[in-house]
Amino acid sequence: MAPTKAPDSSRRSDRSRRAIHEAALALVGEVGYQRTTIEGIAARAGVGKQTIYRWWPSKAAVLMEAFLGLAGRADEETGPRSDDAAQGIPDTGDLAADLKLVLRATVDELNDPALEAPTRALTAEGIVDAKLGAEFVAKLLDPQLALYVTRLRAAQEAGELRADADPRIALELLIGPLMHRWLLRTLPLTHAYADAIVDYTLGGLTPRP
Known part of the structure; x- marks a missing residue:
């Protein structure tokens, strides 16, 4: 029997981060910054609140990192x-x-x-x-x-x-x-x-x- 590979936690974390970034950017665009919450970001991304708080201290920090990532992707796609x-x-x-x-x-x-x-x-x-x-x-x-x-x-x-x-x-x-x-x-x-x-x-x- 072939050995079963253990789940790759780093890849899972990357997917979760991307989902959280996308959720934060989407919510800010749809409802504005004031109405965007950690709870809303977590629900949109399909993760628990504790996951977000483990990586970021606030929704502002989430949005900052998400925006930097968005700008980086724009560079790759458009030059x-x-x-x-x-x-x-x-x-x-x-x-x-x-x-x-x-x-x-x-x-x-x-x-x-x-x-x-x-x-x-x-x-x-x-x-x-x-x-x-x-x-x-x-x-x-x-x-x-x-x-x-x-x-x-x-x-x-x-x-x-x-x-x-x-x-x-x-x-x-x-x-x-x-x-x-x-x-x-x-x-x-x-x-x-x-x-x-x-x-x-x-x-x-x-x-x-």
């Missing part, structure tokens, strides 16, 4: 996103074109229904939960912003930007208006708007005689 630290922001020698490419990709991400609900939930909750807010910044925002700083510093070295321009402030001029429009939902978030932000920003940063 490098604007925040892909391994790729960075393109440097073709045309700063305006490179920034427009990245901001357009960011517009697409913010308008993606699969990403919008969890992104809004984490952004809002991070304002009132200092610990979650710090984690959100450290894991999601800072790696993206560092890429802009690197590209803008390279542009300074190439003489494309004023030598005295602060790259951190410059990137905020690029990202701030985009996020403001997205958060308030006042007007459509479009590629044309992203292009205009780049044009207006660089118009104030490029060297002048």
